[in-house]
Amino acid sequence: MSCWALIPIKTLSLGKGRLAGALSPAERQRLIRKMLDRVLAALTASRLVEGIAIVTPECRALAGKATLLPDRGAGLNGSIADAAQSLAAFGATELLVLHGDLPLVNRVEIDRIITLGRSTGLALAPDRRRQGTNAIYLQPDSGFEFRFGTHSFASHQAEAARCGLRPTVVDLPGLAFDVDEAPDLDLLGDLLVDLREGAKMSPQVSTQMRTQDFPINSRSVPIWQPVQPEYSLMHARD
Numbered sequence: 001m002s003c004w005a006l007i008p009i010k011t012l013s014l015g016k017g018r019l020a021g022a023l024s025p026a027e028r029q030r031l032i033r034k035m036l037d038r039v040l041a042a043l044t045a046s047r048l049v050e051g052i053a054i055v056t057p058e059c060r061a062l063a064g065k066a067t068l069l070p071d072r073g074a075g076l077n078g079s080i081a082d083a084a085q086s087l088a089a090f091g092a093t094e095l096l097v098l099h100g101d102l103p104l105v106n107r108v109e110i111d112r113i114i115t116l117g118r119s120t121g122l123a124l125a126p127d128r129r130r131q132g133t134n135a136i137y138l139q140p141d142s143g144f145e146f147r148f149g150t151h152s153f154a155s156h157q158a159e160a161a162r163c164g165l166r167p168t169v170v171d172l173p174g175l176a177f178d179v180d181e182a183p184d185l186d187l188l189g190d191l192l193v194d195l196r197e198g199a200k201m202s203p204q205v206s207t208q209m210r211t212q213d214f215p216i217n218s219r220s221v222p223i224w225q226p227v228q229p230e231y232s233l234m235h236a237r238d
């Protein structure tokens with residue numbers, strides 16, 4: 001078994017456009033980089049991830065962060081599919097495709113989705129509204145095609161059925177918490193202080209982040225309801 005993680009990142013200046021009303025262009029780019037660094041740290045700490053790749057048109061700006069695969073302009077799904085093919089040719093027998101905007105994800109969750117994915121051949125981690133898909137574990141020879149975009153969680157479930165796969169649905173707080181819109185920033189609480197330019201994290205948050213091991217016991221994590229408006233950082237740390 002050789003599991004590679006794959007993260008798609010689009011042109012940085014175009015990223016997080018939905019946050020344009022809340023953050024300046026410089027803040028948005030800093031946010032993207034900071035969140036990506038957190039995802040990379042979790043993947044690096046994983047015991048099951050063998051390699052980490054980023055498919056992106058920003059090979060120069062992201063140099064040194066991971067194995068960089070050039071985005072040839074095929075769009076989100078096309079770029080991921082191209083990169084998945086390259087990684088399979090390179091020897092990857094398993095892939096964990098995940099987004100770079102999951103600032104609370106940690107090693108325990110990464111290892112958990114891989115382990116669960118291995119049991120059925122496919123695992124889907126929806127966002128906390130169960131509309132989008134934040135991470136997919138798959139085996140590249142399964143024929144599964146990526147359907148990221150609007151309501152992709154439903155689309156990926158349909159795609160799984162087409163391939164004769166019964167996916168494990170993984171509801172874990174860090175995997176479910178992506179940052180797309182201004183209210184998501186409010187939920188970041190103290191962490192946002194670090195993500196915004198020129199500020200420091202509070203020592204409490206900083207310590208927790210450094211450990212990369214939030215006290216989340218995968219056996220006791222809550223099974224989330226379709227919508228969790230009361231979601232909070234504190235909830236994620238329970």
Ligand SMILES: Nc1nc2c(ncn2[C@@H]2O[C@H](COP(=O)(O)OP(=O)(O)OP(=O)(O)O)[C@@H](O)[C@H]2O)c(=O)[nH]1
Nearest residue numbers: 008009010015016017018055056071075076079100
């Ligand atoms: N390599 C690559 N990554 C992409 C592409 N489109 C989107 N992404 C990445 O996929 C993830 C989800 O994409 P989006 O929701 O379109 O972008 P976003 O930056 O998260 O947010 P918005 O700009 O507000 O839509 C982000 O991490 C993007 O950087 C693409 O064409 N190529």
Ligand SMILES: O=C(O)[C@H](O)COP(=O)(O)O
Nearest residue numbers: 132133148149152178180
């Ligand atoms: O399929 C999805 O969930 C989206 O393409 C992911 O992007 P978003 O969570 O940044 O909207």
